Amino acid sequence: MTAVIAGSFDPITTGHIDIIERAYKLFGNVVVLVAVNSEKHYHFSRSLRAEAIRACFAGRKNIKVEEWNGLTADYVSQLGDAVIVRGSRSGAEYEAEKDLYDVNSVLGAPETIILPSKNELRYVSSTFVRELLRYNKDVSSFVPAPALAVLKKEL
Numbered sequence: 001m002t003a004v005i006a007g008s009f010d011p012i013t014t015g016h017i018d019i020i021e022r023a024y025k026l027f028g029n030v031v032v033l034v035a036v037n038s039e040k041h042y043h044f045s046r047s048l049r050a051e052a053i054r055a056c057f058a059g060r061k062n063i064k065v066e067e068w069n070g071l072t073a074d075y076v077s078q079l080g081d082a083v084i085v086r087g088s089r090s091g092a093e094y095e096a097e098k099d100l101y102d103v104n105s106v107l108g109a110p111e112t113i114i115l116p117s118k119n120e121l122r123y124v125s126s127t128f129v130r131e132l133l134r135y136n137k138d139v140s141s142f143v144p145a146p147a148l149a150v151l152k153k154e155l
Contacts, residue, residue: 002082003113006033006072008126009049010042012147015124017056019087019115020063026113027083030063033075043130044154055146073109084112089122 003023009016009032024030034050044052050065057063068075076082084104088094094114101112124142132139133155140148 001027002029002031002079003027003085004031004033004072004076004079004082005085005087006035006068006075008037008040008042009034009053010040010044010126011049011129011143011151012053012056013124013126013129013142014144015087015089015117015121016126017144018118018121019085020057022115023085023113024060024063027085028062030085031079031082032057032063032065033072034065034067035072036069043133044151048151048154052147052150055150056144058146071107073104073107076104076109077107083110086112086114087117088114089117089125 003026005020005023007016020030020032032053034046034053036046042049046067050067053065057065072084076084086097086100088097097112097114101114104112129139129142132142143151
């Protein structure tokens with residue numbers, strides 16, 4: 001079975017890495033789907049975000065990174081034996097993920113599994129990292145070193 005983890009990953013954080021690693025342990029195969037959300041304005045290009053994620057999992061054959069323009073439900077449905085995995089840092093975020101689960105269910109997507117963040121990673125978010133970057137602060141505690149090396153191309 002394949003776990004599909006979709007998001008903007010702008011940029012990928014240590015919290016994302018934790019969810020991806022935990023999904024890998026549960027399902028054995030992971031596709032990290034770098035998706036487009038028309039409501040968001042991105043700091044990094046999609047191709048660079050995908051490259052940064054690939055750098056984090058270099059040599060891991062069962063963790064694949066794909067870029068996707070459509071609905072996550074459509075991508076997952078075409079795979080067949082797959083589930084959507086989402087991370088949740090808080091109760092409010094869980095409610096938003098639950099709403100997304102409901103929409104994906106209506107669209108015919110397979111199951112969605114929501115993994116809670118570890119306590120020590122609950123405050124780490126891409127939004128927080130982008131804000132730190134805006135003020136030229138060190139983000140190496142929140143962004144994996146391989147990803148940061150790639151992202152420096154656009155910093």
